[in-house]
Amino acid sequence: MQEFIASFGISETVFDYLVMPLLIFFARVVDVSINTLRIMFVLNGKKTIAPILGFFEAFIWLLAIGQIFQNISNPMSYIAYAGGFATGTYVGMVIEERLALGRVLVRIITPEPLPQLVEYMKEKSYRFTSVGAEGRYGKVILMFTVIKREMLPGLINKLKESDEKAFYTIESVKRISEDDLNVMEDKPRYTTRLRSIIRK
Numbered sequence: 001m002q003e004f005i006a007s008f009g010i011s012e013t014v015f016d017y018l019v020m021p022l023l024i025f026f027a028r029v030v031d032v033s034i035n036t037l038r039i040m041f042v043l044n045g046k047k048t049i050a051p052i053l054g055f056f057e058a059f060i061w062l063l064a065i066g067q068i069f070q071n072i073s074n075p076m077s078y079i080a081y082a083g084g085f086a087t088g089t090y091v092g093m094v095i096e097e098r099l100a101l102g103r104v105l106v107r108i109i110t111p112e113p114l115p116q117l118v119e120y121m122k123e124k125s126y127r128f129t130s131v132g133a134e135g136r137y138g139k140v141i142l143m144f145t146v147i148k149r150e151m152l153p154g155l156i157n158k159l160k161e162s163d164e165k166a167f168y169t170i171e172s173v174k175r176i177s178e179d180d181l182n183v184m185e186d187k188p189r190y191t192t193r194l195r196s197i198i199r200k
Contacts, residue, residue, distance in 0.1 A: 113141055
């Protein structure tokens, strides 16, 4: 091993305290990012890609932890491992946000009808339901809709234009009953988006 390292003109000290910690750091970033994506795909019912991600997550984690045990007396390895975990968590969240996979349930509660919002949802062919309800301060309008996550910013912006004080909640949806709205119709999207994120 020492002869192999020396062939690259790197001293053993530099390798142990700089190169190896960097390798551990980046390996941890990758495996934690994959873990975040795997959980997202599991929640969205992606039965094919989730196990594949799980395989690579476990494989990379074993490589990283193996190097930790080989350099157990090197404190830089522990710092790199922990730093990689923290960075990987952030990177995974950013990728998950950019991919915007799956669908969400949006509940909107307003004291008055919002015709502009209703027209917007009809133009976008959103499936929605609007019903009258009773709130703490009297009658309210309660609206439900299930949309793709990528369409959420547009809906929220339109809602705020119609009523800045409107109350709304957003929840992830794992499955829906109608075939034409099934989450699985988005299969090719996550591959294309992941490539675009990597290129950036």
